Amino acid sequence: MNSTLPTTARSGSADGAALLQVTDLVRHYALPRETLFAPPPLVKALNGVSFSVQAGRSLGIVGESGSGKSTIARLVMALDAPTSGSVRLEGRDLNALSKAELRTARRDFQMVFQDPYGSLDPRQTVARIVAEPLDALAEASSRKEQRERAAESLAAVGLRSTDLDKYPHEFSGGQRQRIAIARALITRPKLIVADEPVSALDVSVQAQVLNLMQDLQQQFGISYLLISHDLAVVNHLCDDVAVVFKGQIVEQGRPGDLFREAQHPYTRTLLSAVLQTP
Numbered sequence: 001m002n003s004t005l006p007t008t009a010r011s012g013s014a015d016g017a018a019l020l021q022v023t024d025l026v027r028h029y030a031l032p033r034e035t036l037f038a039p040p041p042l043v044k045a046l047n048g049v050s051f052s053v054q055a056g057r058s059l060g061i062v063g064e065s066g067s068g069k070s071t072i073a074r075l076v077m078a079l080d081a082p083t084s085g086s087v088r089l090e091g092r093d094l095n096a097l098s099k100a101e102l103r104t105a106r107r108d109f110q111m112v113f114q115d116p117y118g119s120l121d122p123r124q125t126v127a128r129i130v131a132e133p134l135d136a137l138a139e140a141s142s143r144k145e146q147r148e149r150a151a152e153s154l155a156a157v158g159l160r161s162t163d164l165d166k167y168p169h170e171f172s173g174g175q176r177q178r179i180a181i182a183r184a185l186i187t188r189p190k191l192i193v194a195d196e197p198v199s200a201l202d203v204s205v206q207a208q209v210l211n212l213m214q215d216l217q218q219q220f221g222i223s224y225l226l227i228s229h230d231l232a233v234v235n236h237l238c239d240d241v242a243v244v245f246k247g248q249i250v251e252q253g254r255p256g257d258l259f260r261e262a263q264h265p266y267t268r269t270l271l272s273a274v275l276q277t278p
């Protein structure tokens with residue numbers, strides 16, 4: 001069904017490959033058998049999802065809870081393997097890489113999670129948390145270099161180098177999400193996958209974090225795969241939006257076009273939820 005969706009041709013990277021190309025992604029989870037001889041029941045979380053992201057552009061994935069958004073994020077980050085289908089970053093199939101190759105490739109794509117409380121280790125200093133992605137890379141291997149890079153990253157998200165020796169509990173929710181973004185930035189990634197990055201934050205703080213993400217996009221040419229149940233959040237940051245419903249993309253387009261003339265009844269339901277929000 002995805003192959004029938006209109007796609008917009010855009011210039012890609014030099015070799016023509018998209019920054020991110022997701023093709024026919026399927027992920028079924030087998031649940032424990034109910035009886036010894038019964039086949040394991042399947043949760044069909046994703047049923048053939050395809051999309052691409054060109055360098056420097058951003059795609060929003062919207063859909064209600066349980067539609068498969070976080071499953072997409074985990075597969076794109078190679079934190080989970082698909083039942084079938086492929087995830088290619090600049091043409092490289094992530095599932096075909098060796099562990100060592102994947103470790104190096106991780107420099108190019110980083111993740112920001114929803115929960116700024118749960119995703120930062122409370123026992124680590126900000127310096128260690130932010131520098132952690134560097135551990136897997138050969139560069140910046142000394143603690144001193146890592147600390148310098150962490151300080152640069154913190155500056156980019158509007159925090160101070162005096163914050164390096166503090167712990168997560170000393171920060172507000174919005175500041176913690178800035179720390180999570182600083183960690184994602186430290187490898188200078190091409191793609192940041194952000195799964196509900198502002199859902200846990202107050203609305204006024206949401207706008208600040210989204211504006212920061214927008215600034216970073218312009219400054220560093222980052223692409224986002226921004227996942228949200230909230231069309232307004234995606235509209236803030238993304239060039240294109242894909243609407244996910246029951247593990248499939250039912251509609252894809254520019255956010256403005258979707259707001260004006262959503263085709264799929266499910267998109268209209270999402271829109272009415274946005275319009276009812278005060």
Ligand code: ADP
Nearest residue numbers: 029043045063064065066067068069070071072
């Ligand atoms: P969303 O992020 O849009 O809320 P998810 O991708 O988390 O949706 O989940 C999609 C579907 O897959 C849901 O029905 C969820 O219960 C199921 N699911 C997700 N992860 C697992 C898992 N590890 N085992 C079994 N079912 C899962």
Ligand code: MG
Nearest residue numbers: 069070071195
């Ligand atoms: Mg989710």
